[in-house]
Amino acid sequence: MTFKDLIEKNNCKVYHLEPKLENQQVVNVIAGDLMSEVLVEDEENLLLITSLNSEQVLNTANIVDAACVLLVNGKIPQAPMVKMAQNFGISLLSTSLPMFEACKSIDN
């Protein structure tokens, strides 16, 4: 599935979207709330699914060159986070689904 499909299927709110991302396939996904676990990841172009709503999520995402952050449980990012996402060139989405359902939707 592409990031565009992901946004439509999960009814995502889009806070920042890199234009080049829309038609890319979602390949590497990591889901979790502990950022150190994310830092262990070696994959490129990650989609990071988390319920953690803090600037550290974007710091972490940038460190591992993640392509996109998907906030779950209807978390609304604060303005500084959106700004960081724009600066880092990381797409930032939010869905009202919990993490489990969000993961499931990508697999199917």
Place this chain on the structure above:
Amino acid sequence: MKVSDLKTKLNYEEVCAGDSDADIRSGYTSDLLSDVMGNALDDSVLITIQAHKNTIAVATLVGMAAVVICNNREVPQDMIDAANDEEVAVFRTGKNQFAVSCEIGALLN
């Protein structure tokens, strides 16, 4: 699905058997125990990397039948003891939260 399916169908390592006949109707993936406490449903399986005895306390409070510890995190003895006391099943796998959520999600469908 049943708690025992986590072992028989998904090959997760059984750390504590719990009530193996209990029904699982959904999953909840989270590493933040406060989030689990507030949002998870009963009769669900908790997918997490938090291998800590507090995880069992939260699972019991919510009424979850099983916990799957991801990324092969070591399960400490006090967590095993708590799980046996509370009859919460604990499984372990080398897969990450995303992969486990997908697998369990597919079984539930």
Place this chain on the structure above:
Amino acid sequence: MRTIPFSEGKSPLVLVDLIHSTRVKDVVQSEYCTAKKADTLYDIQVLMKEHHVGGVLITDKTGKRLLGILTVANIMRAFEEGTIQETAGLHMTKNVVTLDAEMPLSFAVEMFDKYSFNMLPVLNDEKLIAGVITPRDIIMYLLSSMNEEVAKLEESVKQAQSLIDKTAGADLEGFAQNKSRVLRYVTIRNDFNTAGKISNEIKTVLKNMGIDKKIIRRISVAAYELEINQVVHSYGGEMIFIITPEKVEILAHDKGPGIEDVDKAMKEGFSTATDWVRSLGFGAGMGLPNSKRVSDLFIINSAKGQPTDVRAVIFLDDKNKEKDANESQ
């Protein structure tokens, strides 16, 4: 009232730290003059002259409980009024403004500003005399502490410089092309709002230098974990990045409180983090193992009550890795 010409946001961090961490008890002078209530003002005036002090504490029999204070102003008035042979008890100031030993030093500065005293008695927890403090004591203490701090800073800059000199000797060309840099940052205890900024800034610097993406990622991960560790676990510290054409070296020094069991801390899953830290997505006990995993060389020195020093080196290409490994053996 005037305020101290000093601000949280703008003053150098070492000074912010100094002002906040210094307490009245650090500056207090334990030598001071005392007299009893029955002593005459004349005796006290002699005492002041002999010891070159501007104030004498009037105490009870034990010499530890403060009953009042007499200053040069009281003595001058006594001469004018012809009461110089009367007792201290009659003329001392009874409502004495005092300082608690545990108060931050900034309180003392404000007190001297507010009242025109040139000496204030300091009391301990049990309300007994711990000593006295004068504006001069404060000035001397701050000057010598600032000297120490600046000396430390100069030393760390020198160390960093000598490290580059050592590592860069082999490649002067790299320097000429401006490929080598030293960057120094300070981390602040529990400052989660800015944690991560250093690592992301370093990442941008490395990107602009055209370093391989995968290597940048390893350097950033090591830097980020070490940065978060300083913010979460230490009293604050500094991070120095030495970037040469061959390698990137991260020197992370903090001010303590040190790691009790370094071997344990290097194990995955071991953490002393609080729930608060965990709620921010850290404290999973992966920090140090993670930074070691991505580093080619990783040395940590720490002990309980000591600062923690970490040196993490990541080579920019594999050839250098072998060379340096041989050298360090």
